[in-house]
Amino acid sequence: MLDVRELRKDPEGVAEALARRGYHFDVETFRALDGRRRAADIESQELLAERKAASKEIGKLVGGGMSVDEAKAKVNERLALIGERLHSATEAAREAQGELETWLAGVPNLPDPTVPEGASEDENVEVSRWGEPPAFAFEARDHVDLGEGLGLLDTEAATKITGSRFVVMHGELARVHRALGQFMLDLHTREHGYRELYVPYIVNADSLRGTGQLPKFAEDLFRLEGDHEYYLIPTAEVPVTNLGRDRIFEDAELGEGGLAFTSHTPCFRSEAGSYGRDTRGMIRQHQFEKVELVRFVRPGDADAALELLTGHAETVLQRLGLPYRKVLLCGGDMGFAARKTYDLEVWLPGQSAYREISSCSNFGDFQARRMQARWRNPESGKPELLHTLNGSGLAVGRTLVAILENGQQADGSVRLPEALHPYLGGRAVLGA
Template identity: 75%
Template structure:
């Protein structure tokens, strides 16, 4: 959520900044609600002053010849009327504040100054490229054909068990999927300084509101039926970031680099806005797994933290020797809560193009304000909002897709990347029928 004080001070500047992402901020609507809230406060203060004054009138009325009982009765009648008016104004202020909060909850984050202009993904800017696409001497198969040829990928059974956009994996292919998860977790905890964390896969509305999925993106979520209003997590970002909700961290708890968490979890998404896109295979599924990176840092460290976190995701691709490119998202393609985002796109030979495998984002204090995630600044002794960041390190299913396609051989076998072989129990290649 944006800082209401900043919006109130210069709504036109807020509107100009949001226009970069193609969002039209309703200045008139905001100001009308804010004026109503302010007027309710002014009227309440006037009534409180009137109540204080009325309480002193008993002596004056008695001095004017009225009996004590009559004076008390008259003053009490006045006080009851004032109390009723104050209650009415309090309710009005509560309703208006709720409308104001609802308006601001629907307003996205303001992009960083160096986010490029643009309306869609076509305007994203490539900032780096690593590795060379493999020079295959045959027509590359896609991951579905490769996986089915290995006897390890079974969409038909998944469709029978559940429905479309789900997958069953068997044998060495399932093990390779598990190996990727273990490799990523070990890399991030061992070399990048993240603390592994295990979290619930069900969250409440407050958690989703805190990270920005609610109220705007409810249709993208799977909501459970029952007595509790729980949702399946769309990403581990939600429960992990909410570890900081309604907390004040002392400076020594943050250490020099802030809090770093890595988490392996399933992710569940309805893919409401992707009808007809990537329906084949594992690129876009309702259930997939991801190793998430989350950081909670001091505001002064936010920009450097985004570069570091993105580098940690890149390290996975480099260790697996998968060609990729790094792009910075333009204003029109950046996510709702994000201030700045880098996408990492891995090369897929069968598609002859790069496809997203990780998004690494800085949110500034946007999520922290919703969650009231704070730290105590030792220089002032006062609580201040943290900055939050997260990124995929990496999406496991898409990484498996990239490994299958980039390490495929003409005979249908797939070489196991050297970095994953220690996790494969001596298996160095996947072969049909194994």
């Protein structure tokens, strides 16, 4: 959520910044809502002062010749009227504040000044490339043909069991999928300094509001029926980031580079709005797995932390020998809560295209304000908002897709990355 104090200072400037990401910030609506809140709040304060002054008038009335009982009755009558007005004014202030907060909850984050202008992914800016796409002496197949050809991938069974956008993996393919998650966790915990977490796969609505999925993206979530307002997690970002909700971290807890967490979880998304896109195979599913990277940092460390976190996700691709490119998202293609985002796009021979496999974002204090995630600044001794970051390190299913397609051989077998061999009992080829 944006800082309402900064909004009051320069709402036109905020509107101009948000226009860079294709969002129309209605300045007049903001001023009207904020004006109602302030007017009701001022009235409440004035009535509190009037009540305080009225309670002191008994002595004056008695001194003017009125009996004590008469003075008390007169003052109590006035206090009762003030109390009724105060109750109404307080309720009006609370209602106005609630309307303002609800409205602000739908306003996206301000883009970083370095974010390029643009309305869609076509205007993202390529930053770098790593690796060379493989050149095959045969026609490249996609991961579905490869997996089904090996008898290890079954989309038909998954459709029978559940429906579309699910898969069943068998034997060695399921083992490679499991190995990928283990490899990523080991890399991030042993070499990159992340603390591994096991977190709930079900969260409450407050957690989703904290990271920005609610209220705007409710249709993309799987809500559970029952007495509690529970949801399946769309990403480990939600439970991990909410570890900071309603907390004040001491400066010593943050250490030199902030707090760094990683967690391997399933993710569940309805993929609302993506009907007809990537319906084949494992690119866009309702259930998939990710190894998530989350960081809590001091405000001044956030820019460097984004570069660091993105580099950690890149290392996974490099260790697996997968060609990829890094792009800086334009304003119109960034996620709702993001201030700045890098996407990593892996090369998929079956599509002859680079496809997103990781999105790494700096959220500034946007999520922290919603969650009241703070740290105590040792210079002032006062709590201040943390800055939060996260990224996929990586999406496990899409990484498996990339391994199948980039490692394919003429006979339909698949060469496996050397980094995975220790997790697969030394196995180097799938389908040999």
